[in-house]
Amino acid sequence: MRPLVSVIIPNYNYGYVLGQCLESVRAQTYPNVEIVLVDDCSTDDSVAVARSMGVEPLSTSRNGGVSVARNLGVEHARGEVLFFLDSDVALAPDAVAEAVALLAADPEVGAVCGNYEAVPLHRGNLIREYRTLYRHYWYLVAEGPITGFLPVAIIAVPAAVWAEVGPWTAALTQSEGADVGERLAARYKVILTSAVRGRHDDDATLRIAMGKVFTRTRVHVPFFLQRRYAAGVIGSPESGASLAAALTAATLPVPLLTGLSWTAVLPVLLFLSFLGVDRRMYRYVLASRGVAFTLVFVALHFVINLTIAAGAGTGILQWLTSRSFRRLYDRVPA
Numbered sequence: 001m002r003p004l005v006s007v008i009i010p011n012y013n014y015g016y017v018l019g020q021c022l023e024s025v026r027a028q029t030y031p032n033v034e035i036v037l038v039d040d041c042s043t044d045d046s047v048a049v050a051r052s053m054g055v056e057p058l059s060t061s062r063n064g065g066v067s068v069a070r071n072l073g074v075e076h077a078r079g080e081v082l083f084f085l086d087s088d089v090a091l092a093p094d095a096v097a098e099a100v101a102l103l104a105a106d107p108e109v110g111a112v113c114g115n116y117e118a119v120p121l122h123r124g125n126l127i128r129e130y131r132t133l134y135r136h137y138w139y140l141v142a143e144g145p146i147t148g149f150l151p152v153a154i155i156a157v158p159a160a161v162w163a164e165v166g167p168w169t170a171a172l173t174q175s176e177g178a179d180v181g182e183r184l185a186a187r188y189k190v191i192l193t194s195a196v197r198g199r200h201d202d203d204a205t206l207r208i209a210m211g212k213v214f215t216r217t218r219v220h221v222p223f224f225l226q227r228r229y230a231a232g233v234i235g236s237p238e239s240g241a242s243l244a245a246a247l248t249a250a251t252l253p254v255p256l257l258t259g260l261s262w263t264a265v266l267p268v269l270l271f272l273s274f275l276g277v278d279r280r281m282y283r284y285v286l287a288s289r290g291v292a293f294t295l296v297f298v299a300l301h302f303v304i305n306l307t308i309a310a311g312a313g314t315g316i317l318q319w320l321t322s323r324s325f326r327r328l329y330d331r332v333p334a
Helices: 015-026 046-052 066-076 095-105 126-141 159-165 176-185 206-226 230-234 237-251 254-258 261-277 279-289 291-321 323-330
Strands: 005-011 033-039 081-085 089-091 109-116 154-158 189-200
Touching (some): 015 033, 066 081, 081 095, 081 159, 109 159, 126 189, 126 279, 154 159, 159 176, 206 323, 237 291, 261 291, 279 291, 291 323
Parallel strands (some): 005 081, 109 189
Antiparallel strands (some): 109 154
8 A cells, every 4th residue: 555645734824826836736646645735824714725725734833934834744644654735835746656666776875855946827927937947946956866965945855764753842943943954864865856847936026035045044054064065055056156156245345445447357357257156047047048147146146145145154253252153053963
């Protein structure tokens, strides 16, 4: 008999897409699925949406964050496989079946992470289009065994494995993927694959996107400083692009400050180096979306990389000066 899969869906104020998420789970080709929806004290119509579809959500006692909601879902899950799914993602019909097959094929695999489709759940918004395509591309490039940061929007883990590596650390509301990823990778293989996929409703405005990127970069700094994969992160294309973007912005005023016109070449060369870091991604975007969207993509990517640089700098400063910030991560098992 096929193992029962518990699809655990944490939700906070995603009522406008929750119906599509739940419907995608019900439409799975895999026949043995239960839905465990955990509402984290939403203030929108999320609960009403769930009940209208015949799903009675569990509720956290207070708004405690995604890790608290996921842990509550695990407590009520009956499945042999736990499939964690964010409520702003609509799964492809074969996503659960593909995840179960990959877990069954290799007992050394402790988790299967999915990718986003190349287009967002709701089309027509340039920020969503950029964010979705960017993440789709980098997950595509990273496919195969992964260590360190764990994409957690779509992830399947055997319940027996989760009993060893869980729970989600409640205090880490934006860096829980790095925390769990370390614990999983220390004992099992973790696979990232586009065979398991879904359409994601990403950030709708640049302000929201920048806020999330800044915070997530800042709170990941302790993992980058303390953990074994720090060297790989520092040498990654993402860090190179962020550094080049920051240096480009920093040198823009140099010609005005010095009065030397030839110094204008500095930001130009640095911007070209910024483009060079992600040149393969830009070729991918150009081939799939055309020239006009690629120009928008580059501009947004530059702004996001400036935000990443600011978040990294703030996180390093906070790590050096704040004992409470360091103590938060001292409680996280390495």
